[in-house]
Structures are given as structure tokens and as C-alpha cells.
Amino acid sequence: MFKAIAAAIARIFKMGVGALRWGENLVLSPFRAIFGGGGAMPRPEFAPGMTSSEILDEFEARRQAAAAVPDLDRDGIAIVTRYAKALPDSRPTMDLSALNPDVRLTLLSMDDNELRALSQAGVGAVRKFVAGDKHGVFGVPIVGSVKESIAKPALTCDEKWKIRALMLKDKGASTEFKLAL
Secondary structure (H helix, E strand, O other): OHHHHHHHHHHHHHHHHHHHHHHHHHHHHHHHHHHOOOOOOOOOOOOOOOOHHHHHHHHHHHHHHHHOOOOOOHHHHHHHHHHHHOOOOOHHHOOOOOOOHHHHHHHHHOOHHHHHHHHHOOHHHHHHHHHOOOOOOOOOOOOOOOOOOOOOOOOOHHHHHHHHHHHHHHHOOOOOOOOOO
8 A cells, every 4th residue: 555655656746847847848948949959068179289399399498588587686685775774874884795796896885875865766776786787776876887996995004003092192091102293
């Protein structure tokens, strides 16, 4: 008895599903006739335009171009920016040994106005300054344009002795150095 009831319910369910499909086809058939069957989209065909050797050549060219990109000297940029923004009294105490000698010579030969212009320049302009390229900062010389050091020469022994003697004389600390002034 139970089997007969279950079979009757299954038949009713199958007939209901069939009726739903028939109703859906009845409603959607005019749209299918107007807009197409709505079948699967055609698959695109792929036809490579390059051979494998051309792809490898292009890959190698891009690898070489990436290797040719200039290295960004972040330390040099930071040192130049810090030096340009520093007070004139603290500049002689700054360590510029990490910079290229040409950059160092150019920085040491610049006056306060040039250093102020360099400190207000952007990171890109400072990077070009460190690299020795045209940087576009008005009033700032290009690295390599300064050929000689215009820094003060080192003191001779006589000048050092005279300065020390004057300092000690002013303090009254020693009588061993006598100057006839």
C-alpha cells in the first residue's frame, strides 16, 4: 500500500515538472523566435600572431630594459636633502663621504641661496642632481660643472699656533705663548 502511494506521488510530481516546462516554453517561445535561441556562446578562436622565438626575443629585450633602469640612490638623496636643509653652522659637521666626489664638490661650493633652492626642490630633481643630470632647479649648478674646490685651504702650523695662542691669551690660562701684537 505504501509503495502504491509513493508511486502515485512520484507520478504527480513528474507530471507537475512536465507542466512547468511546457508553460515556460509557451511563455518564452516568442522571445526565442525574436532574439534567437539563446544557445551557448560561440567559443573564440585563438590564432597566435607571434612565434615562440619572437616572444623570447621580446622577453629578453624587456629584461634588458628593466636592468638598464637607473638605480635609485636613496641614501644620496637623503644626504643631499639633509645637507641643503641644514643650518649653515651645522653643515661643516655633516658626513658627505657616501656621496660621489663630484656631488660633494658641487655641494661644498654652493652658497646659501643655491642650497635653499635645492632644499625646496622635489625628490625627482634631487635625484637628477645626485645623478649629474639636468635637474631644472633654477640657480643650482649641475654636478660636474664645478671643477675646482673653492673651499678654504687647511691652516698651516703657524696659523694654528697663532689661533691657539690668542685663545689661551684671552683665557689667561697660559703664559708659555707670547705674541707681540
